[in-house]
Amino acid sequence: xxxxxxxxxxxxxxxxxQAQKAPFTVEALMQIQRISDPQLSPDGQRVAFVxxxxxxxxxxxxxxxxxxxxxxxxxxxxxxAGESNYRPRWSPDGRRIAFISDRSGTNQVWIMDADGxxxxxxxxxxxxxxxxLFSPDGQRLIFTTEVYPDCPNxxxxxxxxxxxxxxxxxxxxxxxLLYRHWDHWRTARRRHLFVVNIDGTGLRDLTPGDLxxxxxxxxxxxxYAISPDGKEVCFVAKPDPNPATSTNTELFVVPxxxxxxxxxxxxxxxxxxxxYSPDGTALAWRTQVxxxxxxxxxxxxxxxxxxxxATRAATGPGVSTPGTxxxxxxxxxxxxxxxxxxxxxxxARWDPSTTIVLxxxxxxxxxxxxxxxxxxxxxxxxxxxxRRNIHLVSAVGGASRLVVTCSCSLGDMxxxxxxxxxxxxxxxxxxxVEIYAASAAGGAPRPVTNLNQNILDRYHLSPYEEFRxxxxxxxxxxxxxxxxxxxxxxxRYPVLVLIHGGPxxxxxxxxxxxxxxxxxxxxxxxxxxxxxRGSTGYGQRFTDEINADWGGKxxxxxxxxxDYVASLPYVDPDRMAAAGGSYGGYMVNWILGQTQxxxxxxxxxxxxxxxxxxxxxxxxxxxxxxLRGMPWENPETYERWSPSNYIRNFSTPxxxxxxxxxxxxxYGQALQxxxxxxxxxxxxxxxxxxxxxxxxLKPQNSVLWYRTFLDxxxxxxxxxxx
Numbered sequence: 001x002x003x004x005x006x007x008x009x010x011x012x013x014x015x016x017x018q019a020q021k022a023p024f025t026v027e028a029l030m031q032i033q034r035i036s037d038p039q040l041s042p043d044g045q046r047v048a049f050v051x052x053x054x055x056x057x058x059x060x061x062x063x064x065x066x067x068x069x070x071x072x073x074x075x076x077x078x079x080x081a082g083e084s085n086y087r088p089r090w091s092p093d094g095r096r097i098a099f100i101s102d103r104s105g106t107n108q109v110w111i112m113d114a115d116g117x118x119x120x121x122x123x124x125x126x127x128x129x130x131x132x133l134f135s136p137d138g139q140r141l142i143f144t145t146e147v148y149p150d151c152p153n154x155x156x157x158x159x160x161x162x163x164x165x166x167x168x169x170x171x172x173x174x175x176x177l178l179y180r181h182w183d184h185w186r187t188a189r190r191r192h193l194f195v196v197n198i199d200g201t202g203l204r205d206l207t208p209g210d211l212x213x214x215x216x217x218x219x220x221x222x223x224y225a226i227s228p229d230g231k232e233v234c235f236v237a238k239p240d241p242n243p244a245t246s247t248n249t250e251l252f253v254v255p256x257x258x259x260x261x262x263x264x265x266x267x268x269x270x271x272x273x274x275x276y277s278p279d280g281t282a283l284a285w286r287t288q289v290x291x292x293x294x295x296x297x298x299x300x301x302x303x304x305x306x307x308x309x310a311t312r313a314a315t316g317p318g319v320s321t322p323g324t325x326x327x328x329x330x331x332x333x334x335x336x337x338x339x340x341x342x343x344x345x346x347x348a349r350w351d352p353s354t355t356i357v358l359x360x361x362x363x364x365x366x367x368x369x370x371x372x373x374x375x376x377x378x379x380x381x382x383x384x385x386x387r388r389n390i391h392l393v394s395a396v397g398g399a400s401r402l403v404v405t406c407s408c409s410l411g412d413m414x415x416x417x418x419x420x421x422x423x424x425x426x427x428x429x430x431x432x433v434e435i436y437a438a439s440a441a442g443g444a445p446r447p448v449t450n451l452n453q454n455i456l457d458r459y460h461l462s463p464y465e466e467f468r469x470x471x472x473x474x475x476x477x478x479x480x481x482x483x484x485x486x487x488x489x490x491x492r493y494p495v496l497v498l499i500h501g502g503p504x505x506x507x508x509x510x511x512x513x514x515x516x517x518x519x520x521x522x523x524x525x526x527x528x529x530x531x532x533r534g535s536t537g538y539g540q541r542f543t544d545e546i547n548a549d550w551g552g553k554x555x556x557x558x559x560x561x562x563d564y565v566a567s568l569p570y571v572d573p574d575r576m577a578a579a580g581g582s583y584g585g586y587m588v589n590w591i592l593g594q595t596q597x598x599x600x601x602x603x604x605x606x607x608x609x610x611x612x613x614x615x616x617x618x619x620x621x622x623x624x625x626x627l628r629g630m631p632w633e634n635p636e637t638y639e640r641w642s643p644s645n646y647i648r649n650f651s652t653p654x655x656x657x658x659x660x661x662x663x664x665x666x667y668g669q670a671l672q673x674x675x676x677x678x679x680x681x682x683x684x685x686x687x688x689x690x691x692x693x694x695x696x697l698k699p700q701n702s703v704l705w706y707r708t709f710l711d712x713x714x715x716x717x718x719x720x721x722x
Contacts, residue, residue, distance in 0.1 A: 021460040023485045023522035026706035028459050029513065030054045030699060033451045035433045037087060037412065040423050041094050041114070044416030045070055047423055047435060047448055048078070048088035048097055059700045065099055067114070068448050070421065070437050075449055078116030087131065090114075092138045098122075100130055109143050111198065122200050126158040127189060131222075135256065136230040141196050142206070142256075146189040149210045154203065161189075177244035181216055181618050183661040183693030191216070193224060193235055195256055204258050206233060213237050214272075215249055223272050227305075228280040232256060234264070236272045244620045248291050251283075264303070269296055273368070277375035281305060282395060284378060286366055287357070293625045295504030297540045298365040300380055302395050303355040358393050362400060363539045368411060371395075373419040379403070381411055383537035385478060386466065386508045390424065404438065404445075407464075409510040423448065429464040429480065430518065431456065432511040460485035462521050464509055469564045471533075477557045478538070479530040480507055481565075482521045494575035494717045495565055496525040497598075499558065501582030501605075503550070503626075504543050506535040513702070514695055515581065523710050525577075528565050532557030534583075548628045550583075550641040551590045558587065562597065574599070575717045579709070581605050582665060582694065586643065589673060592654060593646025600716035602709055604657040605665045605694055608673040609644040616666045647676045653683035655712040657705065659692030685712060 022028075034052040041047065047070065052063045062083045068075035079085035082103030089098045094114060101110045104121055107128040112119040123129045127146035134141060151157045164187075172185055179186050193206045193213050207213040214223030214236040223236035232253045240246035251264040251271050265271045269288030276283055283305045288296040358378070359366055367388060369380035378395055381388050388411060390404035404410060408428040412435075415422050420440050427433040435448040464480040471477050484493060498515060500507050507529035517527045531538065533553040534546030546554055566573035577600040580588045585606020592601060607613045611631045614623040620630075627641075628634045639645065654677055658670035667688065677684035687708050689701055696705045 021485070022458060023524075024459040024461060024516075024518040025522055026516075026519050026703055028455065028522075029516055029519055029706075030056060030703065031455050032432050032513075034513070035425065035435060035449060035451065038414060038423060038425060038435050038448075039088050039090060040414035040416060040421075041090050042092060042417060043094050044418065044421050046114075047414070047437075048090065049075075049435060049449070050086045050088065051077075051451065054699045056699050056703070059698055061697075061699060065097070065116075067116075068435070070423070070448055075451070076116075078112065079119075081119075089132055089134055091134050092136055096138075098132045098134055098141055100132060109141060109196070122198065123196060123203075124200075125154060125194075125203075126161045131224075133222075133224075133226060135195075135226055136228055139198055140202075140230075140256070141198060142224070142226065142233060143194055143196070144191050144213070145194055146187075146191050147205065148188055149190050149208065177242060177620065178618055180663045182663055183659075184663075193233065195233075195258075206254050206256070206258055207235065207237070207261075211237050211239070212243075215243065223274070225274050225276055226256065227276050228278060230256060234274040234276070234283060236274065239263075244618065245624060246292065247288070247294050247621050251285060267291075269293070271301075275369065275371060276305065277371050277395065278373055279375040281375065284369060284371065284395070286369070292621050294619075294622065295502070295536070295543060297363070297543075298367070299360060300358045300366045300369055300378065300393070301355055302358060302378070356397050358395070358397055359400065362391075365536060368413065370413045370415055372415065373417055379413055379415065379422070381413070383506065383508065385537055386464075386480065386506060386531065387537075388508065388510070390422075407509055409508055427511045428509045429482065429511065430461040459518075460522065461518055462487075464517075467564075469560050471553065471557045471560050473553070473556075475533070475542075475553075475557070477530060477532055477561060479528055479561050480509075480517075482517045482527040482529075484521045484524050484526065487570075489570045491570060492572040493526045493570055494524065494713075495528060495571055495577070496520050496713065497528045497530065497558070497562060497565075497576065497578040499530070499578060499580030499584035499587045500535070501580065501584045502536075503534040503546050503554070503583035503586075504536055505583075506531045506537050508537070519706060520710070523714070525713070526565075526571060528561065530558050530561040532561075547626055548634075548637050550586065550626070551594075551643075552641075554587065555590060555594065559595070559597070577601065577713050577717055579604070579713075583607070585665070588654075589643035590641075590646075592652055593643055593649040596651055598652055600713055601652050601654040602657065602712060603654060603670075603673060605659065605662055606669065606673070607643075607665055608669040608676075610638045610642040612672070613665065613669055614638070616668065618663050644672065644676070647680060650677060650680045650682050653712075653716050655685050655687065655709065657687045657689075657696075657708075659689045659694065659696065661691065661693040664694045683716075 036050045038047045038049040046067050048067045051066050052061050063086045065079045065085050065088045066075045066077050082101045084102040087100045096111050098111050100107050109123040109129045109132045110119050110121050125145045129143045129145050131144040147157050148160050191212045196203045215238040225234050232255050234253045236249050238249045240248050247270050249270045251274050253262045268291030271287045274285045282302050284302045286298045287301045290296040364382040364384050367381045369378050379392050381390055388409040390410050391400045392403045393400040410424050412425040422438045425433050426436050436445040437448050438445040462482045468476050468478050520527045536543050576598050578598050579602035581604035585603040588601050588603040589606050589608050614631055627637050631638045656670050656674045658667040660667050674686040696702050
């Protein structure tokens, strides 16, 4: 049982004379080893994890599995074959690791010994496999794959898939929404959960029917789990017949042997990330209250797992359980760094008649959680003013406790079976992800990995500095500032204002590969990252205030930040630029028609014409909620906030960037914007990636993105190079 938890401060990086270091560049960024998905071994002595590296010559991002000892030493690479090896999951006895690998040509489930020896392929499904989990007895695996819902077996799926590939006709026919998503067109296949014995026999579809399990949107860290007794699987599905307009995902359970499906939740909003308590008596998950709103606050809920409480579904998913969740007020207790955060008193007895929402009184979104081994407490992370720290709460309600904190972002929590060791990832704006371990007995956390130190030691990485301004309505607005290498307060520097997407998102103390502030600072800019209205981590009301007000308070907040920054003695107010992606691109487009304050702008994947965008984007619940309906239902809002209505005011030099595979903000938005700029004879440049979606991910494309971006700013802000 966990009795006491030390409130742990993050490790500080040893200071080195920054003047001797080189500016951080995109080339340096490409050298960083990218750590993800740490998995603690059952004995609590080792952690398996994934490392992605960048191969610029091959334009590839190979992933391989490593293992490290919590007692120190150099991590050891376990996989060598194939280009994509990921999702390591330990067998319950710790002797084997299941994982996903493409070494046989497509992603399939494999198992290897814990030292990487004797790899063997378990699945050979035509749609490829993903998301593997071991059953508690170690004899079965569950995984996901795409199948044709009407196919009775894998032979049928193989034949249908091959026929599609061989057909000279590539036309697509649709009769309903959602016909495309993010960067791919939907097919007739659906993602299902399967179970298979570890010898490859006994393959069985647990979720037959015309549903994706789990759904492709609104997914959590893991949207399915196996009960500790190994008898049932809890999974997330979206029962709504129109998935393009609904955020309503629900929890269901099915016997691991297959059979009748039981619906566990009934709510207007999304329910995801189910996790059984170690003793199997309870189920926790994340839940939203408001249907149709993907940015509603994520709450942490727990129900007593008792079969009699569930209503049996007569025809599969679609039947609700009786009753509604009963919220409990939870106080937020923040202990000073370096003090002891006492665990709560022994919990009261379970009341099996209610579902408890544990974080109703905590006005911050729950990002992830894990059960303590005693099944009495839950660790969870929240986003709070640009940081992500770890809290602890009793599973029957009460005050939550802040137990691990730093000016950084923590996540990927794992806890040893004896409750003595907590493993997690840590990152900040000046340091990429590494794995740490902390002891319940107290003391500082210790690094488990340190893969990037030799690279970081060679470059200047500036800390994030937080500052606060007041908006015109006196609302406090927080921002981060990053200063360039060898910063001299007696000089005047150009400024780059980065506007985040979402729009319900935030700049946080975390490392980024797509909008890395260190690269921009390394090029000689003071980088400013405001979190205006709509940002998360500042309370739900602050997040909600962007709804149907896309160019209103957000714009005022950003300009209040710009006014403050321009007044600083080390800032050149005549050399300021702004850039953003997605909603940040929308705001750049809005700025184009509202002010000539900036010398240059960069609009990446930005919405330009609200009406046409709403008619071609894919997740329609987003414009329906954020703009209060479709264009014919609320034309005034679309008219008011569409940047396309202010073309006559355009005069600022603008770089326009987009990917042709972007179905969230289709690239026609960029073409319209560029056409308008050219017709207005505004200096402008168009960069289109035919092989990228909403994000630029391919290594060589990423390098081109950064270079084109900085060349554009340097041209108009007169920043010398070399």
